[in-house]
Amino acid sequence: MKKLILPFAALILFSFAADSEKLTEQDREFMLKHLTETRDHMTKVLDGLTKKQLNFKPSENSWSIAECVEHLAVVESVFGGMAHKMVAADSNPALKDSLVFKDEQIMTVVTDRSNKVKTSQPFEPSGQFDSLENALQAFLDKRSELIEYVKTTDDDLRNSFNKDLPFGVVDGVQFLVFAAGHTERHVLQMEEVMQHVDFPE
Numbered sequence: 001m002k003k004l005i006l007p008f009a010a011l012i013l014f015s016f017a018a019d020s021e022k023l024t025e026q027d028r029e030f031m032l033k034h035l036t037e038t039r040d041h042m043t044k045v046l047d048g049l050t051k052k053q054l055n056f057k058p059s060e061n062s063w064s065i066a067e068c069v070e071h072l073a074v075v076e077s078v079f080g081g082m083a084h085k086m087v088a089a090d091s092n093p094a095l096k097d098s099l100v101f102k103d104e105q106i107m108t109v110v111t112d113r114s115n116k117v118k119t120s121q122p123f124e125p126s127g128q129f130d131s132l133e134n135a136l137q138a139f140l141d142k143r144s145e146l147i148e149y150v151k152t153t154d155d156d157l158r159n160s161f162n163k164d165l166p167f168g169v170v171d172g173v174q175f176l177v178f179a180a181g182h183t184e185r186h187v188l189q190m191e192e193v194m195q196h197v198d199f200p201e
Contacts, residue, residue: 045191071123099169100167101170
């Protein structure tokens, strides 16, 4: 009987271990690359812009660059909470079969501005920051927290999932790249504003 029990116990232990994956250095570098590059792209675009340029709106229904920054600051705070909520939930490796995209597709899909998406009301710019500087600092603080989390976490992000994004299920690694892609999407929007024929000099 012992001969049967020991292999069976080993099989059970192996099954549990297989469900939990350590974050690979490749995964970590993948997330850090996009989180840092999109942050740096944003600060580079904003550098040297005047108040008139920051508040210029191409049309009545368009966002100004300042409003894009406010939106990013608000949403960045939400992303951090969502990431921690994902890893706190019970792991469900079966959701791997529901992943919509491969890792390398996430940034392309999120930054494609030919596909317009209207944000929900709580994330609309509403002037909740006293200044652009405060909004930008709020964004940078939250992005720094995400970057530090990625650098140090041992959370099983590959078996943590988010089902609430518009295009379907992503795992934890893909979710944090989605966060970076969201930033890049709006930085591209800022650059579109700057290319408008009436953009102030």
